[in-house]
Amino acid sequence: MAAADRELQYMSGFHNDFQTEALPGALPIGRNSPQRAPYGLYPEQLSGTAFTAPRAANRRSWLYRTQPSVVQAEYRRSGTAGLQLPNCDEPPDPNPMRWDPLPIPQAPIDFIAGLLTYCVNGDIATQAGCGIHLYACNQDMTDTFFYDADGELLIVPQLGELLVHTEMGRLALAPGEIAVIPRGVKFQVRLAPGTKTARGYVCENFGTLLQLPERGPIGANGLASARDFLTPIAAYEQRMGDFTLLAKFQGHLWACTLDHSPLDVVAWHGNYAPYKYPLTRFNVINTVSFDHPDPSIFTVLSSPSATPGTANLDFVIFPPRWLVAEDTFRPPYFHRNVMSEFMGLVHGAYDAKAEGFQPGGASLHNCLTPHGPDAKAFKTATQTPLQPVYLSDTLAFMFESRYPYRVTAQALNASFRQHDYVQVWQDLAPQFDPPPG
Template identity: 65%
Template sequence: MADELNYQHGFRNHFSTEALPGALPEGQNSPQKCAYGLYAEQLTGSAFTAPRHQNLRSWLYRIRPSVVQSAYRPLENHQVHTSPLDKPAADPNQMRWDPAPLPDEPTDFIDGLLTIAVNGDAGAQTGVGVHVYAFNQDMTDRFFYTADGEMLFVPQLGTLRLRTEFGEIEVDNGEIAVIPRGVKFQVRKGQNVDAARGYICENYGSPVELPGLGPIGANGLANPRDFQSPVAAYEDVEGDFSLVAKFSGRFWETRLGHSPLDVVAWHGNYAPYKYNLAHFNTINTVSFDHPDPSIFTVLTSASDTPGVANLDFVIFPPRWMVAENTFRPPWFHRNMMSEFMGLIHGEYDAKAEGFLPGGASLHNCMSPHGPDAETFDKASNAELKPQYLADTLAFMFESRYVYHPTEAALATEYRQRDYVDVWSTLRSNFTPEQR
């Protein structure tokens, strides 16, 4: 594969790309004989009979078909989990974690994954799994795919180089990438990166899409043209390789005598993509009151209930705060939706300390949360002049389903077991004798 990466622009456009001239057939998908002796293979991300605007599929023209592999055998992995969980039970307590420590021993992406929480039922294609990763070694002879859902990558430390069947994607801090369900890939560090850390949302439900804009109109939030998918690139390499599959919550391994990244050409609308969060056109109030976080939605996964998301990926980017006569940070609230939050860099305006880049918090359905005592006092007495929040980039994986933390996440040493104390000094300011 070439060192220089090229991209095609647009959100789920029907792309056509070839690494060799004439590798794509003309006028049909599966000719009797493909050019260059390639094999035609279709990868579908939706039911065959899905409506045209929701039908996801790509045709791959590859050196060897995917069926050229050994039998799958179970592979032990006790750090990655999928819903539903037998135990522990979901917990209404507010939870927070420090950043996951970087590994001391050589650790690749697969071995550096840890599941924080899951919800829904992957077998029924509902809900999500939330993982963190920390690794310091490239995947070289191992490849990976998950049949349980698509993977939304949110890097926090270190650039990622995602080597996929469709081509390569480099994902920097402040960018995200989505690898569709079933796509084979490797994860490597970017140039001059010693270790990488970040978050992943494994979406078991309907594939994420751009949210409707409603009264906002035609423009705003994430623009389709700012999404990028890779152009075709391939490697024709023989050797002893491992393909690890995540299937129905378990890990499986098969052996390959060749690299599976051997797609010479492809066309379709089911492909990996990335997006630079700096391109998000933030909408905010210019009068009073703090808006609901839904106005910061980048991508959404619909559930069977209109308007109630299986997953909303929401960001809190740099932005102007100009609301008058308003408590500007997020107010105290209890939600029907459950919130997992992470911090990519800087500070989050609802927390004075303790919420660190690479860390995470979890506030489940109807569990109260909001600004800590120090932030409340500061914001209640602040001079309300226009303020630009420059050094901040936080996000939420918000879901209609209750998150079930894993035993490992509850037991890990970097969980903040005293998190609830950040609200302990909030006292009554009630003065009935005066308005």
């Protein structure tokens, strides 16, 4: 466990019913909403699912705070240059696309203002699909806070360390880790000491809450383990002043003023809370004989849809791992998939791309768009003698969805989009060596 994690006193688990207090006796025992809460605190429930959701799927937490959330001014429309509406005007595009890394900002900009929406799918109003954003920031959110009423936020840092201050505690977040901020939870993002600039990816999940995928025939062990997910304890602040609370609601950004910090939760209990996960804890499952397993074996978290086995959103990683298969084309093969795939790279190289796919960059292959290794990667993979190989310097990931992605105009027209991406396959010459006669 990292030093920052020890300092923040994380608790292990995944969607367990936690209880935590920043002051002794702040958490009521036996009554969620007593007539008089300890220390004069206000009880407030935050529900992430319907009240009547089945017990196994029900997500809610009770917060005990110095002032209830209703103490705020009227919301008014706001906006930033980067965040886009879910139903962007651009039609779904079947062309494969790739982008260089999101440029590092020169002017001061914080996490929310530094978000740039690349693509969206589904529909916020019916709680289906997701949005994908990249962020690049160099400034703390000090007097500004944010919550997302449209979906939960899966944050994947690529450069620089973040300190995510939430209503329910603090998360220290570095490249190689992920964090999930539940829908509706208020938070702000600051740069960790020593970090000047931060960059990474955010997937905004409109659908069913992310959960651990079923292991099926894999059995009880492998993939991500519940014990490695970390949830913060209560850590409140009492600050008075002029603050702004931003809210994303039905694709629009709204703002209201506050005279106090909303991070004033002194105690809480429940199973609806922010969490983080170190990707190094993922137990990779792979072949030890022949053939190339489907990428679903690398699924960390999944948002199911109404169709069994067809995800609203899968978060899949390609971490360091051994390749030992014999007589097998080892990189991801050429394929056409009914799922749509948005990929990013945290560090190192991706084994299906010889060049052009850089850390901080991204690629998109919509449903049934053909894709696979570039010409150089194909040649290397088919001509290299097969020996056990350890891929040591790599961490790629994929946001995979059943819904086609619509790319925003700002991503389509970005100066850092690789408009010649399709050229990486043009040197794949015809190959056919039939027997004579």
